[in-house]
Amino acid sequence: MAEPHVLETRKALEEAIHVERSALAQDLAELSEAQWAKASLCERWTAEEVVAHLTAGASTRMWRWLLSMLAARFDPDVHNDRRLAKHRGATPEETLRRFRAVVAGPAGPTGHTAAWLGEIVVHSEDIRRPLGLVRTPPxxxxxxxxxxxxxxxxxxxxxxxxxxxxxxxxxxxxxxxxxxxxxxxxxxxxxxxxxxxxxxxxxxxxxxxxxxxxxxxx
The missing domain is CATH 3.30.1050 (Nonspecific Lipid-transfer Protein; Chain A)
Incomplete structure (x- = not known):
C-alpha cells in the first residue's frame, strides 16, 4: 500500500505540476509593476524573470534544451539567461500570458518529473516569499x-x-x-x-x- 502524502506515478507528479503552475498564475494576476520588478529569492532574477524562466522550462523540449546547453558551453547560467530572454514578454502582462499558456503543458525538457515539480515549487516560493504571498503546496x-x-x-x-x-x-x-x-x-x-x-x-x-x-x- 502506498504511504500517505506521497506522489508515486509520473501522471500524479505531472498533475501536481499543473496545479502549482495554476496557483502561481492566480497569485501573479494582481501584481503591480513594482512587484514584478522585485528581487526574488533566486538572487540574479526579478519576479518577472523567474516567471519567464518557468515558461522556458515548460516550453523547451529535450533536444532544444541540449542544443541550448551546448551553445552555452554547458554553463547553466548562460543557458538559463538565454532561454529566459526568449520567453520574457515586452511587459509583465505579456510575460504572464506566456506563462499561462504553458500551465497545462509538459513537465519539463527531460523525464525527471519530480525535478520539474521541484522547479515550480521552489521558484513559486522564490517569488512569493519576498512579496509576502503565502501558499503551502499539498x-x-x-x-x-x-x-x-x-x-x-x-x-x-x-x-x-x-x-x-x-x-x-x-x-x-x-x-x-x-x-x-x-x-x-x-x-x-x-x-x-x-x-x-x-x-x-x-x-x-x-x-x-x-x-x-x-x-x-x-
Whole structure:
C-alpha cells in the first residue's frame, strides 16, 4: 500500500505540476509593476524573470534544451539567461500570458518529473516569499520534491546540502539521513535543500545552523 502524502506515478507528479503552475498564475494576476520588478529569492532574477524562466522550462523540449546547453558551453547560467530572454514578454502582462499558456503543458525538457515539480515549487516560493504571498503546496507535493532532492544533486546540490544530517519533516512523512537533527515544514526543508538561506529561519535543530553555514559559504 502506498504511504500517505506521497506522489508515486509520473501522471500524479505531472498533475501536481499543473496545479502549482495554476496557483502561481492566480497569485501573479494582481501584481503591480513594482512587484514584478522585485528581487526574488533566486538572487540574479526579478519576479518577472523567474516567471519567464518557468515558461522556458515548460516550453523547451529535450533536444532544444541540449542544443541550448551546448551553445552555452554547458554553463547553466548562460543557458538559463538565454532561454529566459526568449520567453520574457515586452511587459509583465505579456510575460504572464506566456506563462499561462504553458500551465497545462509538459513537465519539463527531460523525464525527471519530480525535478520539474521541484522547479515550480521552489521558484513559486522564490517569488512569493519576498512579496509576502503565502501558499503551502499539498504535503504530497512537497514530500515528492523533498525525496528527489535528498536522493541526488540534479539542478541544485540538494543532496550535498544535507549530507551528515538527520532531516525530519514536521508536517509529513519525509525523513532521511543521520547525524545532527534538521527539522521543519517540508516546504522549508525543500527550500533549504535548494539553497535558499531564507528558509533556514523556519528550521530547527543543530542541523539548521550547519545548513545555514553551508549555504552561505556555497
Amino acid at each position: 504535503v504530497a507535493t512537497t514530500t515528492a520534491v523533498a525525496r528527489f532532492f535528498a536522493s541526488r544533486d540534479f539542478t541544485v546540490p540538494s543532496k550535498t546540502a544535507i549530507a551528515g544530517l538527520r532531516v525530519e519533516a514536521t508536517d509529513g512523512p519525509f525523513t532521511t539521513g543521520s547525524g545532527h537533527l534538521l527539522r521543519g515544514p517540508t516546504l522549508s526543508l525543500v527550500m533549504g535543500m535548494a539553497g535558499r538561506t531564507a528558509a533556514c529561519q523556519d528550521l530547527e535543530g543543530d542541523g539548521a545552523a550547519i545548513l545555514r553555514a553551508r549555504l552561505r559559504s556555497g
